Amino acid sequence: MSSAIDKTAPADTATMTGAEMVIRALKDQGVTHIFGYPGGAVLPIYDALFADHGITHVLVRHEQGAVHAAEGYARSTGKPGVALVTSGPGATNAVTGLTDALMDSIPLVVISGQVPTHLIGTDGFQECDTVGITRPCTKDNWLVRDANSLSRILHEAFQIATTGRPGPVLVDIPKDIQFQKGEYLPPANVRHRSYKPKTEPDRDAIERAVEMMAAAKKPIFYTGGGLINSGPAASRALRELVDLTGFPITSTLMGLGAFPASRPEWLGMLGMHGTWEANHAMHDCDLMICLGARFDDRVTGRVAAFSPGSKKIHLDIDPSQINKVIRADLGIVADATRAISEMVQVWKAKKKQADKPALKEWWAQIDTWRAKKSLAYKPSDTLIKPQYAVDRLYELTKDRDTYITTEVGQHQMWAAQRYKFEEPNRWMTSGGLGTMGYGLPAAVGVQMAHRDALVIDIAGEASVQMTMQEMSTAIQYDLPIKIFILNNEYMGMVRQWQQLLHGGRYSHSYSEALPDFVKMADAFGCVGLRATTPQELDGKIQEMIDVKRPVLFDCRVDKMENCYPMIPSGAAHNEMLLSPDDGGEVSEAGKILV
Amino acid sequence: MSSAAQTNRHTMTVLVNNESGVLARVVGLFSGRGYNIESLTVAEVDPTSHTSRITLVTSGTPHVIEQIEAQLGRLVPVRSVINWTAAKGGIEREMALVKVAGDKRDDAKALAEKAGARTVEATSSSFIFEVTDVPAQLDAFIEQMRGLGLVDVSRTGVAAISRGPEAM
Numbered sequence: 002m003s004s005a006i007d008k009t010a011p012a013d014t015a016t017m018t019g020a021e022m023v024i025r026a027l028k029d030q031g032v033t034h035i036f037g038y039p040g041g042a043v044l045p046i047y048d049a050l051f052a053d054h055g056i057t058h059v060l061v062r063h064e065q066g067a068v069h070a071a072e073g074y075a076r077s078t079g080k081p082g083v084a085l086v087t088s089g090p091g092a093t094n095a096v097t098g099l100t101d102a103l104m105d106s107i108p109l110v111v112i113s114g115q116v117p118t119h120l121i122g123t124d125g126f127q128e129c130d131t132v133g134i135t136r137p138c139t140k141d142n143w144l145v146r147d148a149n150s151l152s153r154i155l156h157e158a159f160q161i162a163t164t165g166r167p168g169p170v171l172v173d174i175p176k177d178i179q180f181q182k183g184e185y186l187p188p189a190n191v192r193h194r195s196y197k198p199k200t201e202p203d204r205d206a207i208e209r210a211v212e213m214m215a216a217a218k219k220p221i222f223y224t225g226g227g228l229i230n231s232g233p234a235a236s237r238a239l240r241e242l243v244d245l246t247g248f249p250i251t252s253t254l255m256g257l258g259a260f261p262a263s264r265p266e267w268l269g270m271l272g273m274h275g276t277w278e279a280n281h282a283m284h285d286c287d288l289m290i291c292l293g294a295r296f297d298d299r300v301t302g303r304v305a306a307f308s309p310g311s312k313k314i315h316l317d318i319d320p321s322q323i324n325k326v327i328r329a330d331l332g333i334v335a336d337a338t339r340a341i342s343e344m345v346q347v348w349k350a351k352k353k354q355a356d357k358p359a360l361k362e363w364w365a366q367i368d369t370w371r372a373k374k375s376l377a378y379k380p381s382d383t384l385i386k387p388q389y390a391v392d393r394l395y396e397l398t399k400d401r402d403t404y405i406t407t408e409v410g411q412h413q414m415w416a417a418q419r420y421k422f423e424e425p426n427r428w429m430t431s432g433g434l435g436t437m438g439y440g441l442p443a444a445v446g447v448q449m450a451h452r453d454a455l456v457i458d459i460a461g462e463a464s465v466q467m468t469m470q471e472m473s474t475a476i477q478y479d480l481p482i483k484i485f486i487l488n489n490e491y492m493g494m495v496r497q498w499q500q501l502l503h504g505g506r507y508s509h510s511y512s513e514a515l516p517d518f519v520k521m522a523d524a525f526g527c528v529g530l531r532a533t534t535p536q537e538l539d540g541k542i543q544e545m546i547d548v549k550r551p552v553l554f555d556c557r558v559d560k561m562e563n564c565y566p567m568i569p570s571g572a573a574h575n576e577m578l579l580s581p582d583d584g585g586e587v588s589e590a591g592k593i594l595v
Numbered sequence: 596m597s598s599a600a601q602t603n604r605h606t607m608t609v610l611v612n613n614e615s616g617v618l619a620r621v622v623g624l625f626s627g628r629g630y631n632i633e634s635l636t637v638a639e640v641d642p643t644s645h646t647s648r649i650t651l652v653t654s655g656t657p658h659v660i661e662q663i664e665a666q667l668g669r670l671v672p673v674r675s676v677i678n679w680t681a682a683k684g685g686i687e688r689e690m691a692l693v694k695v696a697g698d699k700r701d702d703a704k705a706l707a708e709k710a711g712a713r714t715v716e717a718t719s720s721s722f723i724f725e726v727t728d729v730p731a732q733l734d735a736f737i738e739q740m741r742g743l744g745l746v747d748v749s750r751t752g753v754a755a756i757s758r759g760p761e762a763m
Contacts, residue, residue, distance in 0.1 A: 136620055137627050141671040144615060161671055194644075195612055195674040321665035324658070 014186055019148040020045035020179040023112060024053050026155035029188050032083050033057060034074060034449055036067040040087025041127060042114030045179035059449055059478060062470035064091050066442035068098020068169075069468065072107045073443030076429045077404055078450045079232055081108040081162050088114045089127030092173070093134060097436060099169045100138040104433025105255060106230055108167035110158050111139075117177040118146065131173045140168030145175065148183030156188040165198025166319040167230050198318065202335035207343045209331055210290070210314050211353055214344075217288035218359035219311075219366075220248045223271065223300075226255030226432065227293020227317060229425045231337035235259065236425045238341035239292065245348050246355050249367055251279035253294050254417050255432040262421035268367070269376070272300040273568050274414040277375035277577060278367055280566075283308050284574035285366070291315045293337045296326040297433070298594070306573035316340050375566045375579055376418055385535050387412065387487045387558040391419040391459065394485060397542050402454045404447045406430065406440040408464030411493035411564045416459040438467030441484060445471055448480040455483070455546060462488040462555075463512050472525045475551040483545050483552045486518060489560045497563045502570075502587055522553035531555040570594035600656040604633065605680040606687055606755050607664070608763060612672040613639045613647040620670055621649060630655060630663055634689075634730075636752035646674070650755050652730070677763050679755045687755045689730045693737060696721035697744030706743070710736050721746065 017025065023046050027035065036059045039047045050058055061067040064086045071082025082102075086095050092113045102109045116125040132144045141161050143154045151174065158170045214220060222243065228235045236259045243250055243266050250260050251271040260267060269276035271283055280302075283289065289311045294300070296315075301307045307327060315322070315329035316337060323332035333340055347353075378388045391412075405420055406429040407413040413430055422428050429447060431439035440458040448456040458465070465486055475482050487493075495510040522529025528550050532541040538556070545552045566577045571591025611617045618637055625632050633652040640648045653663060660678065667676045679685030692715070695703040704714065704722055712726035726736055730753055737748055757763050 132616055133619065136616065137623055142616070146615075166669075193671075196671045319669060321662065321669050323665075325662060325665075 014184050016182055017185050018045065018049070018179065019145075019151050019174060019181050019183065020049040022148070022151050022183070022185045023155065023174070023179070024049045024056065025185055026152055026188075027083060028055055030156070030159045031080070034059060035083040035085050036061055036070040036074070036446065037085030038064050038067060038087065038091060040091050040114065042088035042116055042176050043085060043091075043179075044114075045176065046085065046112070046114065046174075057449075058085075059445070059474065061442065061445075061474050063468065064094035065097050065438065066445070066468055066471040066474065068095050068109065068111065069101070069436075069439050069442035070446035070449070070471070070474075071109050071111075072098065072102050072105075072439075073406060073429050073446030074450050075107050075109060075446075076229070076443070077426050077447040079426060081110055081159060082446065084109065084111045086111065086113050087127065088116055088131065089129045091127075092129060092131040095171075096134060096138060097434075099135055099171065101431050101434040101436045101439065102169035103138050103140065105431065106167050106226060107169065108162040109169035110162050111169060111171045113171060113173045114179070115144065115173045115175040118175045119177070121175065131171070135171045138169070139171050142171040142173065144173045145178050148178050148181035151178065151183060152185045152187075156186075157193065159188070160193070161196060165196070165200070199320070199334050200318065200336035200339055202333050202340040202343055204343070206331060206333045207340065207347055210333065211344055211347045211351065213288055213312060213314060213331065214246060214248070214290065214348070215353040215355065217248075218356055219286045219363045220246070220288040220290065220360075221268075221282050221286040222248055222250040222290050222292060223252070223283065223294055224250060224256045224259055224292045225253040225294025227337050228256055228259040231293065231318075233425055235293070235338040235341060238338055238345055241345050242341055242348070245345060247360055248290070248355070249282055249364070251275070251283065253297065253300055253432070254430060256294060257417060257428045258422035258425045261423040263423060270417050272297075273302070274418060274564055274566065275568075276418070277373045277566055277579065278370035280568065280574040280577055281370045282367055286311045289313045291329075292341065293317060295322045301326065302568045302576075303571050303573050308574070373579065375577075378562075378565075381559065382535065384559040385532060385538055385556060387415050387489065387562055388419060389535060390487055390538060390556050390558055391415045393538055394457070394459070394542055395420045397539065397546065398455060398457065401546070402451070403427065404429065404444075404451060404454055404456045406443040406447060406456070406458045408440040408458070408460045409435045409437045410461045410464060410495075411489075411497065411562075412459055412461045412464075412487040414494075414564045415487070420459070437461075437464035441465055441468050441482075442471045442474075444482040444484070445474050445478075445480055448475070448482050449478065456481075457483045457485055460484055460486045461493060462486050462490065462515060462518070463492045466516075469521075472527060472551060472553065476526050481549050481551055483554060485545070485554045486556055487558050488515075488518070488555050489558050489562065490515060491560060494564070500563070502592055518553045518555035525551075525553070527551035527553060529553050529555070531557065533557045600658065602654050602656055603660070603680070604652060604654045605660050605678055606650065606652050606685065606753055607667070607676060607678050608755050609649040609651070609667055609676050610674040610763070611647050611649060612674065613645040614672055617647070617672045618649070620672065621667065624666055624670065625653070625663075628662075628666065630659065634750070634752035636754060650753050652753050675763070677757075684757050684759075685755045686758060687729055687753050688727055689733055689753045690725065690727045690751045691733050691737065692749045693724045693726060693740055693745065694721060694747040695724070695740055695744040696746050699743040703740055703743035706739055707736075712736070
């Protein structure tokens with residue numbers, strides 16, 4: 002299917018095989034990159050890819066890597082990520098990534114091959130009930146039974162993945178359907194029979210929100226990943242709203258970058274490892290304006306003690322989030338860009354003023370919390386403190402076109418606390434599912450979309466071993482990703498919890514038999530670097546930045562450092578621990594929480 | 596949210612696109628999020644528009660019920676959700692087939708006739724009654740049959756429809 006034939010083909014419909022339709026539909030949807038792994042049940046689609054040069058296929062080393070790479074691609078571009086996997090194990094390997102994307106509302110289209118229709122249900126080779134297995138971890142999914150319905154389903158899949166609350170979808174295509182000829186229909190704005198996400202806010206709700214904001218004495222904006230998903234316009238509208246009101250602002254892990262961390266209104270991240278000022282302001286505020294966040298348990302702490310004296314405005318595009326965990330005094334179901342822009346417009350049109358004297362007092366209170374310097378740590382001349390490593394990484398990369406991904410654990414929290422993001426789409430992390438092994442393949446996806454950018458995975462030595470094989474992908478495609486491993490030889494967050502909750506019995510949390518990451522880099526064919534002292538760290542980081550090849554950086558950090566501040570499980574926002582000296586008694590109810 | 600709130604039974608109807616997997620998606624929502632299903636009935640009601648109607652009885656606190664409605668409403672193949680118990684605008688009926696056998700079956704038959712049940716099979720040793728009513732009345736009827744030789748029960752689950760001339 003050359004592009005010359007494309008041009009002469011009728012604009013509306015064409016007859017082609019199911020496999021050709023897949024490629025055509027991807028192109029018509031503007032897809033330029035897909036991440037995949039071939040196998041028996043997707044060979045016709047791979048054959049169609051072979052004949053067509055319009056789409057770049059990235060061969061991963063494991064299907065989980067394909068899906069995380071697609072997530073990184075999506076998160077950093079705002080476009081849907083696409084993955085192509087085979088039946089059976091190909092599909093089951095994609096499940097972690099699908100669940101991750103569902104939890105973090107990442108738009109993905111995953112296409113899986115399936116055994117031919119006549120073999121479905123016979124326990125055929127590499128058969129599994131892919132739509133059954135992936136139903137709870139997709140926004141919607143389809144088993145295609147006829148080539149004539151394939152193009153409609155594929156276009157619908159893109160529509161559903163990318164609109165409303167974004168999420169992953171999966172299209173399962175039996176091999177015979179990939180060979181079958183059928184009619185291809187181009188994308189059209191068909192009104193879906195049942196799927197009609199509400200994006201326009203109710204005007205009177207916006208007006209009420211503005212009234213509440215103008216009357217507030219101790220307000221706070223609590224923002225989340227919804228602002229990133231809504232697109233850069235949401236971040237611009239948010240900045241304007243903060244300019245107009247002068248209110249303090251905090252964000253969830255998923256929302257970092259929507260508001261610049263350098264601005265004085267920024268309180269830092271909130272939640273379990275959030276700042277003292279963000280959590281105390283959340284606890285003591287009289288008006289909480291939640292924009293595109295979902296009151297996750299990492300954020301709320303003990304729900305019964307959550308911000309007891311405040312009125313709450315909750316904006317979310319997903320109606321089921323309103324009142325799910327915390328009762329909202331005012332719920333607004335809408336796209337964040339639309340709703341925040343309208344708030345700005347109404348605030349201006351009604352010439353609203355914030356309660357300046359009250360706000361001055363509120364800021365004075367916040368400044369006393371800030372003075373706690375809750376992110377401070379005890380520096381060392383001999384050991385690389387992990388906090389120091391993140392700080393130096395930030396200082397040496399902040400003026401570059403930088404994207405940060407992470408794995409999951411202590412290093413992730415240190416990165417979230419200390420790396421200051423100024424723009425959305427620069428921060429890719431697994432929030433809801435907490436997937437160790439996310440960051441390396443996500444970096445592959447990010448770098449694929451931003452070839453000239455500096456893409457760094459802030460990693461832990463345990464997480465990174467879960468998807469290490471994708472270094473090979475990075476090398477194959479000349480992706481100069483930097484894997485910056487804060488190596489403390491422990492599953493650090495597990496060890497921290499064992500210290501706080503299980504009497505220091507470090508059951509199976511020591512990273513025994515670690516590989517030599519520098520030699521491993523050599524074996525992969527990339528660059529290995531190691532830093533063991535604070536004195537050599539800057540030079541090594543600079544070397545990592547300067548080399549235009551993938552790097553595995555083994556940063557040997559203090560093995561016993563814990564991540565503070567911390568709200569222990571089952572505690573409230575104003576019951577934070579600042580350091581190990583604060584004790585850290587965890588209630589019986591807290592012990593059963595994760 | 597408040598966990599001390601009272602649990603109540605609610606009847607809901609969910610109109611869905613009649614497509615493969617939709618029932619599994621609805622049922623999976625209940626099991627995945629830990630909600631109850633007390634009964635469930637499903638059938639295609641409009642073949643031209645491929646619409647199926649799922650009527651289910653669930654129970655929960657007001658907060659849980661609100662979540663169930665919202666979570667059902669956001670499923671892609673779901674067209675609309677109505678909570679008949681909250682709307683108080685619905686008529687509910689359920690049908691049961693009730694088999695009795697033994698010495699007291701003539702007493703059972705007399706009682707069944709009084710309750711408006713039809714006898715759909717009579718053998719020399721057993722009866723099968725068909726009874727349609729609101730679920731609570733069926734509960735009461737079945738309870739009465741227990742002392743009169745009840746052998747087996749099959750219930751359809753609830754069907755519900757709005758009062759007056761309008762569709763849901």
